[in-house]
Amino acid sequence: SHEAGFNKIGPWGGNGGIEYVMETVPHHLESITIYSSVVVDSLEFSYSEVNGDNHTSGPWGSASSESSQTIRLGSHDFLREVSGTVGPFNSMPNVITSLKFFTRRGITYGPFGKGGGTPFKVDPLEYSSNIVGFFGRAEQCLETFGIYIRKF
Numbered sequence: 001s002h003e004a005g006f007n008k009i010g011p012w013g014g015n016g017g018i019e020y021v022m023e024t025v026p027h028h029l030e031s032i033t034i035y036s037s038v039v040v041d042s043l044e045f046s047y048s049e050v051n052g053d054n055h056t057s058g059p060w061g062s063a064s065s066e067s068s069q070t071i072r073l074g075s076h077d078f079l080r081e082v083s084g085t086v087g088p089f090n091s092m093p094n095v096i097t098s099l100k101f102f103t104r105r106g107i108t109y110g111p112f113g114k115g116g117g118t119p120f121k122v123d124p125l126e127y128s129s130n131i132v133g134f135f136g137r138a139e140q141c142l143e144t145f146g147i148y149i150r151k152f
Contacts (some may be wrong), residue, residue, distance in 0.1 A: 008135065010146025012120040013086050014094030017139035020060045022148060024049055026132040029079060032101065033059070033070040036112035039089045040096045040142040041065040047133055061138035071101060071109045078104045079131035081124045082147060087117020089141065096142040104130075128152050 006025060026047040035042040042065070044058030073079070081102035089095045098113035102124075125131070129151045137144035 005151035007149045007151070008146055009122055009149060010120075011136060011144045012084065012146070013096050013137065013142075013144035014092060015137065015144065016092060017061075017137035017143040019135075019137050020057070021135045022057060022133045024053075024055060026055075026148065026150070028075070029073055029130070029132050030054065031070055031072045032109075033068060034099065034110075034112040035059065035061070035063050035065045035068045036098075037065045037067060038097075038114050040084075040099050040113045040145075041140075042138065043099075043134065043136065043142050043145070045134060057133070060136060061142045062140050069109070069112065073103065077107075080104045081122055082131065083119065083121040084111075084145065085113075085115045085117045085119050087115075092141075092143065094143070096136075096145045099142075099145065122147060125149065 033044040042059040042061035042063040046056040084099040098111040098115035100110035132150040133148040
């Protein structure tokens with residue numbers, strides 16, 4: 001029951017772990033926190049609805065790695081591109097081995113995780129579209145990653 005202009009891209013990765021989806025329709029992505037070591041261990045993000053209510057999703061995966069970084073987008077910046085890699089880790093055939101984020105203001109964050117495996121990329125979105133949230137699967141680490149896009 002998503003409204004018009006709300007689309008999913010992906011997912012990339014494996015099919016293990018627990019499935020996570022967004023329960024409310026996001027309007028603006030506020031921040032992303034990534035825990036990473038060899039791979040992307042965990043993803044957490046906060047977003048606001050049209051009415052201004054704030055929500056946090058996650059952490060999806062294991063938020064215990066020593067390295068975490070929070071990307072704060074602020075009200076005038078948006079994610080316009082994401083890239084990453086998918087590959088094996090421990091006994092899992094496919095997990096998210098790295099993620100990199102690009103904002104409309106030209107700032108690059110990442111890569112988070114050491115990478116390796118098959119690359120994937122969400123091409124730069126047209127100006128009227130923004131990345132507003134994520135979906136995926138996770139348990140010990142982030143196994144699957146996809147994005148929600150909103151067209152304004």
